[in-house]
Amino acid sequence: MSCRSKFNFLSSCNALRCLVTRNRRQKWLTHRGRSFCTASEENSTSQDRRSNTTTIDDEELKRFSKLAQAWWNENGEYIALHTLNELRVPFIRDALLAKKRGDQISHSRKILEGFSILDVGCGGGLLSEPLSRLGATVTGLDALPDNIQTARLHKSHDPTLRNNLQYTCSTIEEHASSHEHQNSFDAVVCSEVLEHVNNQDEFVSCCCKITKPGGSLIFTTVNKTPLSYALGIVMAERVLKLVPQGTHDWMKFVDPHDLRYMLDKNDVPTRLVHGMTYNPLIHKWSWISNTSINYLLHAVKPDTV
DSSP states (O other): OOOOOTTOTTOOOTTOBOOOOSSSOOOEEEETTEEEEOHHHHHHTHHHHTTTOSSOOHHHHHHHHTTGGGTTOTTSTTHHHHHHHHHHHHHHHHHHHTTSOGGGSOOSSOTTTTOEEEEETOTTTTTHHHHHHTTOEEEEEEBOHHHHHHHHHHHTTOGGGTTTEEEEEOOHHHHHHSGGGTTOEEEEEEESOGGGOSOHHHHHHHHHHTEEEEEEEEEEEEOOSHHHHIIIIIIIIIISOSSOTTSOOGGGOOOHHHHHHHHHTTTOOEEEEEEEEEETTTTEEEEESOOSSEEEEEEEOOTTO
């Protein structure tokens, strides 16, 4: 998992995934020589396709679908996610490069060449694209057909992304159930998504399953504290109305100790938990030691798994 407005330290409509039907003909449109899945057809059968899904919240899916076309408006609903890249992209880059010796690190712009990344709940591709431009082979995964259509359309404007960035409309469960995807990614990133899904234990377990031994799992999400309720729900939604009321469910916010426990159950130890804060006046994120609202968690799957 993750309606990410100017005050959205809690965002992400990234994370809501749809199960692509295998026995129904897909309709495709061609845009500049590339194929795009027709969102209207996928939406019409989304309920039928998710019969086996355990982490998708249909209400979240409906709510965030209304903003699917707004992803790349840098001054719009997702401004906080655009600026969050200033923290999360360098962190992901450095976490991956830490696995290499100094003499193995490329000094070109494609510094992440050779690494594979899964961006779970990718939304319109705000995180997938910059990681791909660093040379990584990136798969953006999202449940919402409209998000995938928006991401593919924006990707089409940059020919350099053609070979190392792909988008898939699916759930994390379906992706993890495929044998070819298990133990296959150097990093699985779930940014501003976990607080929007059902059955968070299952969601985390699937993320662990598809991460390579020695690979990284990186989450950014919202802590479950009185302060996050006061600022993220009461102030942002009810008082200032910076995001629509009902955007967030405090009961889905995740204490970092609980997330660590979910990972421990999958034998994936946590390496680091770091607080983050967003200033909506200057639209800037910063690292802080306090994790009572937003935080990043980095875990590494043991090589012996």
